[in-house]
Amino acid sequence: MLIPLAVMVLFSFWQKGPFGLDRTFSWSNWTRLVQGGIYLDLVAKSLRIALITMLITLALGFPLAYFLAQQRSWRRGLTLLLVFMPFWTSYVARTFAWLPMLGRTGLVNYVLLKSGVIGQPVTWLLYDEGAVYVGLIYVYLLFMTIPIYLALDRIDPALIEAAHDLGAPPLATLCFVIWPLALPGVLGGCLMVFLLGFGAYVTPALLGGPSGIMLGNVIADQFGAAYDWPFGASLAVTMVLVIFLLILLVRRWIPIQRVFLGTD
Amino acid sequence: MRDRGLAGRSPHWVLTLYAVGVYAFLYAPILTLVLFSFNNSDVTGLPFKGFTLQWYWRALQSQTIRAAFANSVMLGIATALIASTLALLLGASFRSNFRGKQLVFNLILLPIIVPGIITGVMLLVLFGAAGILPSLWMTVLPAHVTWALPFAFLTIYPRLYRMDRSLEEAAMDLGAGPWTTFREVVFPQIRPGVVAACLFSFTLSFDEFVRTVFLLGMDRTLPVQFWYMIVEQLSPDLAAMAVIILVVSITVSLTGYVVVSRAPQ
Numbered sequence: 001m002l003i004p005l006a007v008m009v010l011f012s013f014w015q016k017g018p019f020g021l022d023r024t025f026s027w028s029n030w031t032r033l034v035q036g037g038i039y040l041d042l043v044a045k046s047l048r049i050a051l052i053t054m055l056i057t058l059a060l061g062f063p064l065a066y067f068l069a070q071q072r073s074w075r076r077g078l079t080l081l082l083v084f085m086p087f088w089t090s091y092v093a094r095t096f097a098w099l100p101m102l103g104r105t106g107l108v109n110y111v112l113l114k115s116g117v118i119g120q121p122v123t124w125l126l127y128d129e130g131a132v133y134v135g136l137i138y139v140y141l142l143f144m145t146i147p148i149y150l151a152l153d154r155i156d157p158a159l160i161e162a163a164h165d166l167g168a169p170p171l172a173t174l175c176f177v178i179w180p181l182a183l184p185g186v187l188g189g190c191l192m193v194f195l196l197g198f199g200a201y202v203t204p205a206l207l208g209g210p211s212g213i214m215l216g217n218v219i220a221d222q223f224g225a226a227y228d229w230p231f232g233a234s235l236a237v238t239m240v241l242v243i244f245l246l247i248l249l250v251r252r253w254i255p256i257q258r259v260f261l262g263t264d
Numbered sequence: 265m266r267d268r269g270l271a272g273r274s275p276h277w278v279l280t281l282y283a284v285g286v287y288a289f290l291y292a293p294i295l296t297l298v299l300f301s302f303n304n305s306d307v308t309g310l311p312f313k314g315f316t317l318q319w320y321w322r323a324l325q326s327q328t329i330r331a332a333f334a335n336s337v338m339l340g341i342a343t344a345l346i347a348s349t350l351a352l353l354l355g356a357s358f359r360s361n362f363r364g365k366q367l368v369f370n371l372i373l374l375p376i377i378v379p380g381i382i383t384g385v386m387l388l389v390l391f392g393a394a395g396i397l398p399s400l401w402m403t404v405l406p407a408h409v410t411w412a413l414p415f416a417f418l419t420i421y422p423r424l425y426r427m428d429r430s431l432e433e434a435a436m437d438l439g440a441g442p443w444t445t446f447r448e449v450v451f452p453q454i455r456p457g458v459v460a461a462c463l464f465s466f467t468l469s470f471d472e473f474v475r476t477v478f479l480l481g482m483d484r485t486l487p488v489q490f491w492y493m494i495v496e497q498l499s500p501d502l503a504a505m506a507v508i509i510l511v512v513s514i515t516v517s518l519t520g521y522v523v524v525s526r527a528p529q
Contacts (some may be wrong), residue, residue, distance in 0.1 A: 004386040007393050060286065067283040069270040079283070081521070086290045088517035090471035092487045093506040096494060097293035100300050100503065107296050138293070141286075152270055160270070178270075199379020201474050206494065216381040223385050223478055229392075236385050243377070 005240065012234035016227070029234040039218075043238065046215040049129065050197035053136045054144075057193050058186065060137065061144035065185075068145070069152035080149075087142040095135050095206050102126045102134070102207075127209025135203035140196050144189035151185025152178070191250055195243060215239055294510065301503035319504035329505065332489035335400055336470050339485060342401075343408040343469035344462040350409070351416035351461055352454075355424040373414050380474035383407065388478040398481035407475045412465035419464060419524075423457040424450075456527030463520030467513045 013025050033039045064083070071079050086094065100106050102125035109121040125131065155178065163173040179186075201216035208214070215235065222232025275283070304316035323329055354372065358365065375383060384407070391403045398404075427450070435445045451458075473487040480488060490505055 004390040007389055008386055011389055063279060063282055064286050066270070067275050067279050070275045070279075077525070082287060083290070084521070085514060085518070086294060088467060089510045089513040090473070090487050090490075092471075092473045092491055093297075093509045094293070096490075096502065096506050097297045099494075099498070101293050101296055107292070138289070141290070155270065157270075195377060195379070199381055201379075201381040216379065219381055219385060220478075223388060229389065232385060233389065236382055239379065240382060243379075247377070 005237075008233045008237050008240075011230050012237050014230045016230055029231045032231065033234055033238065039235065039238075042213075042215050042218060043242065046198055046200075047242070049132060049136070049200075049214060050194045053133060053140065053197040054190050054194045056133065057137050057141050057144040058190060061141055061189060062148055062182075062186070064141075065145045065148035065152055065182075068149045083142060083145060091139050092202055092206075094139060095203050098131070098135055098138065098207055099126070102131060126207060127212065129208065129212050131207040131209075132200075132204050132212040132214070135207045136197050136200060139203060140193045143192040143196060147185040147188040147192065148182055149185070151182045151188075155181045187250070187253060191247075194246075198243065199239065297503050297506055297510075301507045303500075303503075306500055319501040320508070322501045323505045323508065328484065329486075329489060332484040332486045333508075335483060336486040339400060339405060339408060340466040340470040342405055343412050344465040346405075346409050347412040347416040347465040348420070348458055348461045350413055351420045352458060354417055355421040358421060359424060372417055375410050376414050380411075380472075383411070384475045384478045387475075391479070398479050400480065400483040400485075403479040403481070404476055404483070404485070407479055408469040408472060411472060411475055412468045415468060416461035416465050419461040420454060420457045423454045427453055456523050460520040460524045463516050463523070467517050467520075470516070471509070471513050 012029050013027070014023050015026060015028060068076065068079055068083065102108055104121045104123055106125070108125060109118075112118045113121060159177055159181070160173060163177045168176070199216055200214055201220055204212045204214040205217055205220075208217075216239075219232055219235045219239065222228045222235060226232075299312070301319055302315050302317070303312050304314040304318070305312075354368075358369070387403065387407050388398070391398065396402050431449050431453075432445055435449045436442075440448065471487060472485075473491060476485055477488050477491065484492075486505075486509060490502070490509065493499060493502055493505070
């Protein structure tokens with residue numbers, strides 16, 4: 001993992017020449033990246049999309065995890081299985097599934113048309129930033145729900161009983177007893193979803209249209225259609241650096257290893 | 265099931281209603297896809313013009329799709345076998361302490377954190393620099409193994425870790441060699457974990473796209489073929505193809521889930 005990264009850093013200081021690679025050292029890729037602000041804006045936009053996705057999946061995932069943790073015996077098995085199942089399959093297929101949902105002849109338009117809410121099919125459902133959020137939340141909800149569920153499941157019932165016996169209303173129990181105990185799971189889920197969202201490629205490419213483009217798509221373009229590997233390398237190194245800095249930052253609050261093992 | 269934590273407190277009806285809503289959100293696109301895949305219409309969408317299997321026939325008869333499907337299955341099997349074997353070896357060595365154990369552990373888990381697009385282009389540049397031409401077996405297989413390995417490791421290792429050491433020691437004391445001990449004592453205990461690791465690795469490989477698309481060269485896997493068909497033109501047999509992908513990977517994963525949950529802890 002370190003060797004490829006080193007090769008990437010090296011590449012980012014080379015150029016695309018008329019006959020392949022020009023292997024002379026230069027900062028030109030990096031000045032191009034910083035100057036004009038297009039690419040820095042792109043990084044900022046990707047961070048923003050990742051952050052909003054993270055907050056919405058948290059708002060959706062926490063109650064779901066709470067619901068799962070309240071289930072007993074076979075019902076727990078079944079509700080958990082139903083949450084897992086959609087995530088056991090290709091994210092390309094799952095993202096694609098939103099095209100016939102949101103498209104012009106899709107289900108949402110059909111229902112709205114039939115119910116008389118709209119007179120003409122609407123096209124703004126797809127190919128913009130909004131569609132990217134729908135796709136990202138759909139694909140990453142599990143990664144928020146499961147860490148929170150595991151944290152909630154570990155809470156000692158005696159603590160909840162105690163809060164109840166001492167006269168705490170349910171909301172206070174939730175805020176001052178359950179939420180702090182679930183926090184490791186919440187932070188773990190947030191980190192996971194944020195990283196996945198920041199590095200997204202498939203979802204913005206399929207659902208985002210021109211306005212929904214993210215950093216991952218521009219990196220892919222440099223290694224595909226644009227065929228500018230050195231510049232692509234500098235963008236990829238930027239993405240890795242941002243992730244690395246982020247992990248360094250949150251390491252103080254989040255035990256990274258526990259996030260992935262789900263145990264101590 | 266243990267009765268602790270929040271379990272047993274029956275959910276508020278609002279919460280249950282909410283959960284039903286989330287399940288609807290999770291399954292609506294998939295069910296819509298299944299519905300559209302049987303729709304006798306040239307456009308993927310509504311209105312529903314009658315039941316047909318023609319899109320499935322068209323997808324299954326296409327030479328390129330069949331070749332891509334075969335590639336994906338072979339790649340998945342190879343990834344499953346290699347990743348699980350490596351995970352088993354790593355898991356076995358992790359039972360004793362050695363210097364740099366923490367570092368190796370973090371390195372194994374690294375591919376989970378690194379975005380797929382980064383892994384994809386990094387390996388492309390690395391293989392390019394090493395002069396290895398992109399192909400299914402030379403570049404995609406290593407990429408899939410590094411991707412599946414952390415998950416296979418996390419499936420097998422907890423079982424190895426919890427295993428009772430005295431059984432092995434007893435076998436050794438009774439004169440069994442290391443290989444016999446492994447085959448007769450260790451492996452039967454961790455078999456469900458190994459089988460599940462194989463199945464999960466298979467689906468991870470079978471479904472993988474970003475870590476594949478840059479490294480394929482002229483070959484195609486099923487998700488990559490599917491992707492090009494979406495990007496080039498939205499043809500009506502795409503829904504049927506998506507359903508085929510869904511059915512294969514969910515069946516394999518579900519089998520893995522059953523193997524794990526049936527196994528005695």
